Amino acid sequence: MSGDLLRIEGLTKMFGGIQAAHNIDYTLSKGEIAAIIGPNGAGKSTVFGLITGAQKPDTGRIWFEGRDITGLPAHEIVNAGISRAFQVANIFPKLTVLENVRSSLQVRRGHVFSLFGDARRLCAEEAGELIDRCDLSDKRLLEAADLSQGDKKRLELAIALSSAPKLLLLDEPVAGMSRDEASQTMDLVTRLNEEMGLTILFTEHNMSIVFGHAKRVLLLHRGEAIIDGSPQEVRDSPVAQEIYFGEQVL
Ligand SMILES: Nc1ncnc2c1ncn2[C@@H]1O[C@H](COP(=O)(O)OP(=O)(O)OP(=O)(O)O)[C@@H](O)[C@H]1O
Ligand SMILES: [Mg+2]
Incomplete structure (x- = not known):
């Protein structure tokens, strides 16, 4: 299908007797910024785990750029172009910001053992660009452990x-x-979407963040996709009101 970056069909995952994802259909087009919302345990992180290969679906398929990536190992899914952020384990606390990003670039490129020479210099340059892009220019030589929560993110x-x-x-x-750190971080996420054309899918419980930044919203409940639409459509939907927003402050 032209334009679809990600396409999910009939995705189902059971954990014991729990239906963490049930027959979910979903597509994302290139350049979108969308959110998945829903109560605790709705299946949001499960969907991310299935897309990134951390979990394997019981049934259903996932296509990325028209290629079937269902069940591929996680590193192949990263290589295909899907990255999941905010897993603290990725950070080495004793390394500086620059060393963290540079070593990640080197690992991705298979340059782990060429610690000297061109590969290292090239990665350092690229790391500098990524650090600038993420508003960390003046923190590049700080140890990751010493960063504020927002800077760690x-x-x-x-x-x-x-x-x-x-x-x-x-x-x-x-x-x-x-609140300040959250809005700074989401402004950065928005810039990555608008300036780099990066397609972004995020989960969030804070509805002012969701409605302030997502152009499309999917509501999950007990593993099922309940409604997928514009923020306005989802906000105004009686079923979303009943399932989720009833307990939220909008
Ligand atoms: N590895 C697992 N083993 C067993 N059960 C799991 C596992 N991962 C998730 N679950 C269960 O699957 C359901 C969906 O969980 P999931 O973490 O996807 O929800 P969520 O929407 O991300 O919730 P939250 O808003 O709390 O992060 C929950 O009932 C959860 O307990
Ligand atoms: Mg979750």
């Missing part, structure tokens, strides 16, 4: 960008942040 974002993704998945990108 920006570093995770720079690391996620080091695989040159076409689709970026962000699972609760501003969880635990102050």
